[in-house]
Amino acid sequence: MTQKAFASQADLEEKKVSFTKLSDNAYAYTAEGDPNTGVIVGDDAVLVLDTQATPVMAQDVIRRIREVTDKPIQYVLLTHYHAVRVLGASAYQPQQIIASQDTYDLIVERGEQDKASEIGRFPRLFRNVESVPPGLTWPTITFTGKMTLWLGKLEVQLLQLGRGHTKGDTVAWLPQQKILFSGDLVEFDATPYAGDAYFKDWPQTLDNIAALKPEKLVPGRGAALTTPEQVQAGLAGTRAFIADVYESVKSGVAAGEDLNAVYKSTYARLAPKYGQWVIFDHCMPFDVTRCYDEVTQYPDPRIWTAERDRQMWQALES
Numbered sequence: 186m187t188q189k190a191f192a193s194q195a196d197l198e199e200k201k202v203s204f205t206k207l208s209d210n211a212y213a214y215t216a217e218g219d220p221n222t223g224v225i226v227g228d229d230a231v232l233v234l235d236t237q238a239t240p241v242m243a244q245d246v247i248r249r250i251r252e253v254t255d256k257p258i259q260y261v262l263l264t265h266y267h268a269v270r271v272l273g274a275s276a277y278q279p280q281q282i283i284a285s286q287d288t289y290d291l292i293v294e295r296g297e298q299d300k301a302s303e304i305g306r307f308p309r310l311f312r313n314v315e316s317v318p319p320g321l322t323w324p325t326i327t328f329t330g331k332m333t334l335w336l337g338k339l340e341v342q343l344l345q346l347g348r349g350h351t352k353g354d355t356v357a358w359l360p361q362q363k364i365l366f367s368g369d370l371v372e373f374d375a376t377p378y379a380g381d382a383y384f385k386d387w388p389q390t391l392d393n394i395a396a397l398k399p400e401k402l403v404p405g406r407g408a409a410l411t412t413p414e415q416v417q418a419g420l421a422g423t424r425a426f427i428a429d430v431y432e433s434v435k436s437g438v439a440a441g442e443d444l445n446a447v448y449k450s451t452y453a454r455l456a457p458k459y460g461q462w463v464i465f466d467h468c469m470p471f472d473v474t475r476c477y478d479e480v481t482q483y484p485d486p487r488i489w490t491a492e493r494d495r496q497m498w499q500a501l502e503s
């Protein structure tokens with residue numbers, strides 16, 4: 186095997202942005218598998234869901250928003266704590282930054298390490314990283330379980346439907362229009378990153394999303410899903426990937442294999458089915474390492490640091 190470049194360091198090709206209208210109130214800023222940003226336009230204000238990685242990159246989202254509305258961008262929702270989703274927040278100058286209390290706790294516990302780790306993994310996604318203000322992005326409103334935001338007559342439910350991609354995952358739900366913004370709980374044609382995940386919980390959380398019967402869904406990565414059939418496909422694909430990693434790792438551990446052996450066999454098993462999804466090679470070492478941890482001795486994800494990232498990659502990919 187030729188040695189793979191660390192994480193996404195060899196991924197330097199710019200993607201094409203789409204700004205997809207799902208309804209008069211809902212838009213998806215997507216870019217061929219790069220991290221998505223959702224936009225909800227209410228009667229009197231705009232809510233942005235996940236910010237892009239830097240303020241300079243967020244300016245392109247603002248430019249798209251200004252093509253469809255001049256209402257003030259009052260709210261930013263952080264669906265979870267990952268740096269690539271939150272560090273562009275300052276560009277929007279929001280009045281409030283909303284996150285679950287669990288996400289807030291993760292920012293306190295591991296925000297600094299995660300920032301350094303993610304900037305090292307994704308050079309292209311942190312374009313103009315110098316525009317990120319010092320420190321972290323801090324929520325100004327936190328909630329537990331459920332919070333409803335009324336943007337005039339438009340009801341926006343912010344829901345924690347269970348753990349999955351992280352402990353703090355939040356989705357946004359427009360019940361009047363049956364449109365859901367899932368964050369990284371659902372991906373489409375893109376590999377789920379599960380380095381901070383709860384493998385045992387994730388499928389149930391996807392069931393809880395499905396129970397809402399969304400007709401349109403904006404995933405964390407990949408194109409906006411604009412029919413119930415596409416939503417089903419997005420949920421099913423994400424679920425199958427998580428279940429396949431978990432089953433493969435569990436059987437390897439049961440057979441007494443170490444992490445390296447489990448990684449090699451899981452990669453070989455999954456590559457034919459999912460290898461065409463973006464960031465497959467990036468995610469697999471992190472996903473299998475976390476799954477191995479969960480199956481063995483770590484109920485909660487261990488903190489990734491820039492150093493731990495490199496050591497893990499060296500151990501599994503050399």
Ligand SMILES: [Zn+2]
Nearest residue numbers: 265267350369
């Ligand atoms: Zn994430």
